[in-house]
Amino acid sequence: MSVMKEILKVESILKQVKLIIEKNSKIEKETGGLFNIFSILNMERLEVKTHSALLYELLNPDGSHSQGSTYLKIFVNNVLSIENFDLNNVKVDRERNINSLGRVDLAIENQEHLIIIEIKIDAGDQKNQLKRYNEYGLRSGKDYDIYYLTLYGYEASNYSTGNTDINYKCISFETDILNWINKCIGAEKTPVLPAVRETLAQYLKLIEKITNQLDGGLKMEIKNLLLKDNNLEIAQQISKVIPYCRAELEYKFWTKLHHRYNEQIERLGLKYFDDVFFKDEKSDIENIVKQRKKKNGDIHFEYEVGDYNNKKIYLLIGCDGDHERIYVSFTIATEDKFFPFEENDKEMVNLIEKLGFVNSLGYGYNYVTYDLNFHTDSLLKLQNENTFNKAVKSIGDELLDIIKKVTCNKELNDIII
Template structure:
């Protein structure tokens, strides 16, 4: 428990930080710093249409920027940390099909080396994805490097890399650290070319937004504030409480959604998984762990009969990456206590579920809800009672519409026992 003196210092620190942030926001507002074309067009988190396309245009020596290999060289030096690369016969490709091995997000290749870059914003890892790329690279008969690019610098899953001695050797790069620094270096290079410079500035703003970053100016001012007196110690204690506070907000949200939809879900012949949906301390702790790691799901579960001896689960959840909450239809094996992949034997179920609007994602079939609720950077909105109620109402309505469609599907119900 904080002493009275410490409590006064905490309030003073928060007040000073609030003043700096308000000043920064006022400057952003007056200078148009909040204007971002990617956000306006709702293209913030599209891997292929936004990030892959924009990055490739910069890396491509024949790109419309007309800067030849300037951006590519900065990328190799500042992001990949590769020295002495021969650019003479360099080939940069995007979404390259490699047959049975899959499709490469990016490849940079010359006579001596193949560089493979896998880009992740919201999508999960595919089965043996990096392992397949590794096997493909070995067929090229030259040196190769594999990079795993994601928002924060998280590791790839064992599902993608394999285990033990067979695990793929790869390097991690992130938008938050590497790509942002590269874009800032590119901005310096084209400081006198307005169109390119401002496009890069817009993308830098986008990266900071989706990685919960802040403008460099306010960041330095806040740093200087923390270095005064014992402010850093006080801030450290505040940080420890932040994850618990955020988790508490999300905990209340899921509990309220569960309370709102369950009676109707039962009417639609779904069974509430009361053990899984038990809102206790363990549930709260699970949220803290998941959000801290930025991986793993927080989910509500309902059962809808069985298919070939496996339980059919209707899941409402949110993992560490996806921008929106999703619903999914998954198979669960009670005997083995594990989720079951949609195998070839389950093709009739997979086809039926996909007809109901669910997409493929690993072992699940899922669909995102339209209401945008990212618990990483939009959870503050839920502190407002009206925003909280609006979010619960909107999410619940969408979930029940999907559940009703599933429940009333004759084709789906023919498969269920």
């Protein structure tokens, strides 16, 4: 096939996919498919108030769904793959207090078996978290299993396991929870329970959204199109270019943000740390592609705040795979190494928390509220010039507010050089 014919073929496929998407969007609008209570209330990514709460309610045999252990049984069999789990006298807890060992997001327990589930959406790992859960399991004297539930089935960090060999299993919202909710919708009595059925259907849509998946019907139509006339091979070639398109959008955003706000940030007393970023567009885009393929891939640029105890304090502005939000990170470092807060004095740790930074993975993070995530399809809205400019201004203004709190803090200014 000539180059021109290939280009025409690609254009034809894209037009057909566009028609399928437009048709699906029209149907969603006409049938109210865009109405989602979780999105309306801005509760899409809340681990405790949304996901932990709803999973607990569905798994709890005494839950308001009044279906007893129906949904729990599907979960144990199809998600956890635990055989011969006795569903009699089961206790399900959320935020279970395990005293000095912390709190467990979800605990499912009968007389012989303890199931511990840790849920992660945006929050980073806590120090020795899975190690502490493992200790709790050992102390229970029962058979126990630990499950680490994330959007895509990521493994826990060494920070959580305490660099020890913890036996835990990874499960995901992307496949495991999505399939479980589908099975719950299809359970014997669910179809005749309108409130339960519609809540499950909306939660299913939410999971598809936060894990960047297509609606089932839309996915099927596009799949059938790609399986015709050698379209799949062409689609695979297109897919290889998509990471570079996403990376270019992200690069343009960071560049515009930096150019527009760098002078204002430096006027607040910070010094831009001029490393490799913003020097060569091609290499920067390649680096973004490389980083975004990693689980914890991070893109950031740095500002020097001052000297402290023979180290330097930096504010990093970026977005990584752990938090999936644009952040300002408060870090302490030498020329070649960052230091977690635990290695520094209590005065600095307390001060960082006073400044509004969350201690995650041993570093301080403060997040912007504007809905832009380079790991999801929210990045695509940057293709619109007005939205792009609004995102730069909104995020830039938020960053300035965070930085002002740091640079204007008297306690911090008293201990840095």
